[in-house]
Amino acid sequence: xxDLTTNVAAALAMAAGEEINVxxxxxxxxxxxxxxxxxxxxxxxxxxxAVAELEGRLAMVTPYLPERxxxxxxxxxxxxxxxxxxxxxxxxxxxxxWARVPSLTPIFRNCDWQERELMELYDVQVVGxxxxxxxxxxxxxxxAPFERLVPYSTFTNAATGKALWDKVLAGEREDx
Amino acid sequence: xxxxxxxxxxxxxxxEEPMYFRVKLEGDRVADxxxxxxQVHRGMEHLVMRRNLYQNITLLERLCSLCSNSHPSTxxxxxxxxxxxxxxxxxxxxxxxxxxxxxxxxxxxxCAVQANAIGETPLFRRIMEVREIxxxxxxxIYGNRMDLAANVIGGVRYDLTPEAAAYLAGAMEEMxxxxxxxYLQFGNNPALMARMAWVGVLPREAAVECAVVGPxxxxxxxxxxxxxxxxxxxxxxxxxxxxxxxxxxxxxxxLVRLAEARQSVSLIEQCLAQLPAGPLCAxxxxxxxxxxxxxxxxxxxxxxxxxxxxDGSDFPVRLKWRVPSYMNWDALKVMLKGEPVxxxxxxxxxxxxxxxxxxx
Numbered sequence: 001x002x003d004l005t006t007n008v009a010a011a012l013a014m015a016a017g018e019e020i021n022v023x024x025x026x027x028x029x030x031x032x033x034x035x036x037x038x039x040x041x042x043x044x045x046x047x048x049x050a051v052a053e054l055e056g057r058l059a060m061v062t063p064y065l066p067e068r069x070x071x072x073x074x075x076x077x078x079x080x081x082x083x084x085x086x087x088x089x090x091x092x093x094x095x096x097x098w099a100r101v102p103s104l105t106p107i108f109r110n111c112d113w114q115e116r117e118l119m120e121l122y123d124v125q126v127v128g129x130x131x132x133x134x135x136x137x138x139x140x141x142x143x144a145p146f147e148r149l150v151p152y153s154t155f156t157n158a159a160t161g162k163a164l165w166d167k168v169l170a171g172e173r174e175d176x
Numbered sequence: 177x178x179x180x181x182x183x184x185x186x187x188x189x190x191x192e193e194p195m196y197f198r199v200k201l202e203g204d205r206v207a208d209x210x211x212x213x214x215q216v217h218r219g220m221e222h223l224v225m226r227r228n229l230y231q232n233i234t235l236l237e238r239l240c241s242l243c244s245n246s247h248p249s250t251x252x253x254x255x256x257x258x259x260x261x262x263x264x265x266x267x268x269x270x271x272x273x274x275x276x277x278x279x280x281x282x283x284x285x286x287c288a289v290q291a292n293a294i295g296e297t298p299l300f301r302r303i304m305e306v307r308e309i310x311x312x313x314x315x316x317i318y319g320n321r322m323d324l325a326a327n328v329i330g331g332v333r334y335d336l337t338p339e340a341a342a343y344l345a346g347a348m349e350e351m352x353x354x355x356x357x358x359y360l361q362f363g364n365n366p367a368l369m370a371r372m373a374w375v376g377v378l379p380r381e382a383a384v385e386c387a388v389v390g391p392x393x394x395x396x397x398x399x400x401x402x403x404x405x406x407x408x409x410x411x412x413x414x415x416x417x418x419x420x421x422x423x424x425x426x427x428x429x430x431l432v433r434l435a436e437a438r439q440s441v442s443l444i445e446q447c448l449a450q451l452p453a454g455p456l457c458a459x460x461x462x463x464x465x466x467x468x469x470x471x472x473x474x475x476x477x478x479x480x481x482x483x484x485x486x487d488g489s490d491f492p493v494r495l496k497w498r499v500p501s502y503m504n505w506d507a508l509k510v511m512l513k514g515e516p517v518x519x520x521x522x523x524x525x526x527x528x529x530x531x532x533x534x535x536x
Contacts (some may be wrong), residue, residue, distance in 0.1 A: 108384060
């Protein structure tokens with residue numbers, strides 16, 4: 001056990017009110033990665049606050065449908081935090097239908113875009129996001145395209161030139 | 177004071193890729209900013225789940241041009257971590273060589289674009305001429321000026337012959353003086369100082385709050401470099417400094433980049449001097465088991481992170497990556513606040529934004 005693993009275990013246990021199991025792995029260069037599963041969306045916010053108190057930095061959010069997701073009726077979101085070079089991943093297990101997680105933006109400002117992207121690609125509601133607009137995808141695309149079949153030519157939105165510029169300007173009028 | 181909203185696109189900001197900005201002005205000063213990404217969204221995180229792990233090496237190298245080597249090398253590191261593959265020592269050094277060559281070329285491109293943005297055309301040309309030494313080195317060694325195709329799961333797919341190593345050593349020697357001169361010029365030239373010093377300032381506290389990475393963070397005094405904090409490949413055996421500044425302005429960001437490019441020259445020289453003999457790739461690669469792994473690297477723009485989840489098949493269950501530019505856009509709101517409209521192109525380019533990487 002290192003100071004880091006001890007501190008993380010203590011902070012997460014205090015946040016949850018019970019012992020939380022974190023599996024630590026050390027690679028060939030001695031770099032630590034910690035893996036921790038949270039049973040529900042409600043457990044996320046206190047755990048994230050605990051990581052913030054340890055001066056953790058939110059590095060990435062990975063939503064995904066795990067193996068046999070439909071069979072199990074579950075989906076997962078992995079929140080990866082940097083702790084001065086070590087990486088701690090808190091994985092939240094959520095129901096496949098009507099999944100909700102609290103927004104981490106009050107704790108980590110840089111979660112903003114990550115959650116906007118999560119909301120548009122997957123069928124997950126982020127509760128309390130300050131700006132829940134689509135980030136990358138055009139409004140003509142269906143909701144949660146990573147969970148349904150969308151023709152690739154529809155998916156890709158790469159276009160430049162006058163048509164795109166007109167669209168940006170039209171967006172301004174819509175917002176006004 | 178008049179409040180006005182204007183839209184700025186790639187053509188107004190001297191960006192080579194499409195990114196749009198909705199800027200709220202008070203008088204001629206920026207009051208607020210909305211960044212509108214998605215114009216080169218190619219659904220790549222969806223595509224990678226429809227291709228096998230080998231095909232993804234090729235696909236990921238085409239994600240972006242300037243940091244194209246960082247993507248396949250970090251992805252391969254994630255696969256190797258899942259499968260417990262130890263890559264040969266020679267391959268570790270050769271991966272570092274490829275990464276550092278790309279870093280020098282990328283940093284110089286960023287500095288050149290900024291010189292162009294402020295109308296310093298002779299300086300722009302000079303930097304691009306210096307960068308051409310790196311472009312030629314890439315072409316000579318890898319056969320390509322942008323995508324190096326250097327990585328494979330378990331190692332690398334190129335070698336440095338004694339002749340190629342001598343050529344590269346010569347190119348590094350050629351880079352030293354121009355890089356030192358450029359550092360002095362960006363640090364002290366009054367014309368550049370007038371446009372870049374105290375412009376686009378990001379205070380350290382705001383940098384921490386926005387969680388910026390790479391040269392943008394190091395220019396604010398946050399000396400975080402993945403090569404030091406989470407060593408990978410050959411970096412635990414190489415000596416290098418992590419240059420940092422404290423001013424947090426455009427000038428500081430460029431000084432960090434130029435000092436880093438100089439460190440990269442030293443890193444390549446060390447790799448050439450220490451390059452161990454041996455194979456380029458691990459023998460007898462195992463089947464990739466079910467598992468999950470994180471791999472990180474210091475790409476030219478900062479921390480690059482990959483998450484890979486596998487189920488024992490050749491296709492990833494999920495492959496997610498977060499590029500450094502993704503973290504840095506938000507800081508533009510702080511950097512641009514109160515700046516005159518005329519400074520927007522320079523400040524936007526000073527974060528060295530990678531739009532193809534951001535959109536994916």
